[in-house]
Amino acid sequence: MKNLKWLETTKNYFYQNDGRDLYDIVYLVLSLNKMSYIAFLKRASEGYGCSPSEGCGYSLDQNWDVPEDFNEVSFMFGDYESSAISPQKFVELMSFLSRSYVKEYQDDEGLVRIYLTRLQERYQPFC
Helix, strand or coil: CCCCHHHHCCHHHHHHCCCHHHHHHHHHHHHCCCCCHHHHHHHHHCCCCEEEECCEEEECHHHCCCHHHCCCEEEEECCEEEEEECHHHHHHHHHHHHHHHHHHCHHHHHHHHHHHHHHHHHCHHHC
């Protein structure tokens, strides 16, 4: 597992800006070594959410039965939807998170930029 100090420094920002559930999922994914941040960002840029454990995760357009009806990023903790944010807010939070990641792992900046651009382009109609 990589050092997560870069992620922990973003916690207050996420908790104060409607990103608590996203932060908690990213933290769970990375702390359990389910995937790297780059893989997490890549999946998001392809429109797929993530479920690091049973009853815990979030969904993006490709997780929806009818992707064309996608209008919010839904978070699940337990057997119910715990919160939802707009695709625009999701992109903003992922951009903030990516900047923090790149400060710690500068060698990954190129990949982060590619996937973040794809994410922004994918959800541009919502922004």
